[in-house]
Amino acid sequence: MNIDEEVKAFSSELIELRRNFHSHPEIGFKEFRTSGIIADYLESLGMEVRKNIAGTGVSALLKGHEEGARVLLRSDMDALPVREETGLDFASENEGVMHACGHDGHMAMLLVAAKILSSHTDRIKGSIQFVFQPNEEEAGAEKMIEDGLFEDGLPDGALGIHLWSPLPTGTIGINAGPIMAASHYFYITVKGKGGHAGIPHKAVDPVDTAAKIVEDMQHLQTRELDALEEPTVIMFTGIHGGSAPTVVPSEVELMGSIRFLHDREEFLHRRFEETVSHICSMTGTDHDLKIVTGNRLLSNHPELTELVLAQAENTVGRENISGNMRMMVGEDFAEFSRRIDSAFYFVGTGNREKGTDISHHHPHFNIDEDSLATGVKMHVRTALAFLDKKASER
Numbered sequence: 001m002n003i004d005e006e007v008k009a010f011s012s013e014l015i016e017l018r019r020n021f022h023s024h025p026e027i028g029f030k031e032f033r034t035s036g037i038i039a040d041y042l043e044s045l046g047m048e049v050r051k052n053i054a055g056t057g058v059s060a061l062l063k064g065h066e067e068g069a070r071v072l073l074r075s076d077m078d079a080l081p082v083r084e085e086t087g088l089d090f091a092s093e094n095e096g097v098m099h100a101c102g103h104d105g106h107m108a109m110l111l112v113a114a115k116i117l118s119s120h121t122d123r124i125k126g127s128i129q130f131v132f133q134p135n136e137e138e139a140g141a142e143k144m145i146e147d148g149l150f151e152d153g154l155p156d157g158a159l160g161i162h163l164w165s166p167l168p169t170g171t172i173g174i175n176a177g178p179i180m181a182a183s184h185y186f187y188i189t190v191k192g193k194g195g196h197a198g199i200p201h202k203a204v205d206p207v208d209t210a211a212k213i214v215e216d217m218q219h220l221q222t223r224e225l226d227a228l229e230e231p232t233v234i235m236f237t238g239i240h241g242g243s244a245p246t247v248v249p250s251e252v253e254l255m256g257s258i259r260f261l262h263d264r265e266e267f268l269h270r271r272f273e274e275t276v277s278h279i280c281s282m283t284g285t286d287h288d289l290k291i292v293t294g295n296r297l298l299s300n301h302p303e304l305t306e307l308v309l310a311q312a313e314n315t316v317g318r319e320n321i322s323g324n325m326r327m328m329v330g331e332d333f334a335e336f337s338r339r340i341d342s343a344f345y346f347v348g349t350g351n352r353e354k355g356t357d358i359s360h361h362h363p364h365f366n367i368d369e370d371s372l373a374t375g376v377k378m379h380v381r382t383a384l385a386f387l388d389k390k391a392s393e394r
């Protein structure tokens with residue numbers, strides 16, 4: 001089995017699939033066209049396919065000639081509510097919706113990997129579960145799990161890839177342990193007493209209280225947590241209140257995110273709530289506070305990380321591997337890694353000459369299609385290596 005040559009033979013189909021998905025992006029839980037194409041493709045390969053998991057999710061099982069472990073390979077499907085400005089010939093045909101994060105490439109890579117693997121069931125010592133997940137941007141994995149994705153039991157391992165524009169094409173990035181942050185979102189309403197801006201002592205000013213909350217919250221992330229061992233970023237991303245320069249408003253709303261690369265979630269929530277409550281008590285205001293979990297901490301299993309590193313070296317060479325990828329961006333694959341030994345890693349797609357080094361979620365975001373082949377090779381190699389390893393341990 002010459003993986004490089006087989007991937008090369010499907011290069012045109014790989015790009016065609018990616019461009020098809022890119023031209024017809026669909027937002028989370030509305031990936032109806034997308035999931036239909038995926039399900040038909042997998043059924044044509046002779047796999048057992050389950051559709052409509054959490055609405056639009058798809059799962060397919062490829063059984064090898066030997067009984068053994070099961071490994072999960074995952075791709076996300078959803079696009080973003082972004083108006084595309086790339087000018088590509090195959091740009092989005094859905095106004096205001098764009099594949100601005102690389103999920104179009106993720107789907108193409110996993111489908112072609114499935115096609116290659118389906119023609120080599122004699123090499124598969126167990127089974128491979130291909131999962132195409134809706135709404136990665138907000139809790140799609142959890143919804144699939146709740147809707148019975150693992151009704152036949154948990155896989156023995158899970159692997160996921162993200163194309164990454166900050167990494168140059170031809171490179172792969174991974175590290176063991178925490179790699180992508182937990183991201184929790186907060187919403188605060190500070191309730192005061194409205195009044196005249198010229199008679200502020202007759203009012204209870206929620207604007208002043210909001211300012212104190214923003215300022216004092218910095219103490220939590222810089223004075224109460226170890227910046228190296230407990231990286232935490234608290235960001236206020238919105239402050240809304242007031243209607244005129246002469247009026248003290250009765251309410252001010254704040255929102256933002258708490259992102260962290262450690263497991264002290266309970267401490268962070270408690271101290272955040274205590275800080276808000278104390279400041280409001282001190283200023284005579286009331287408040288409502290809601291903290292919502294967006295993504296949980298994504299942490300890579302050490303042994304699976306080593307397995308990915310070995311296959312990355314076979315694919316791009318040791319000199320093209322980055323071993324420090326920790327970041328404050330969240331990733332829904334964390335719902336799999338919480339339950340299953342997992343590894344999540346990055347395939348570089350940044351190429352300045354092609355304009356593919358632009359930040360994810362940007363209207364000009366694009367991927368270097370030369371990077372797609374790397375992702376396919378890694379899916380095939382890591383799946384086979386995992387199952388071979390499990391077979392050798394039996």
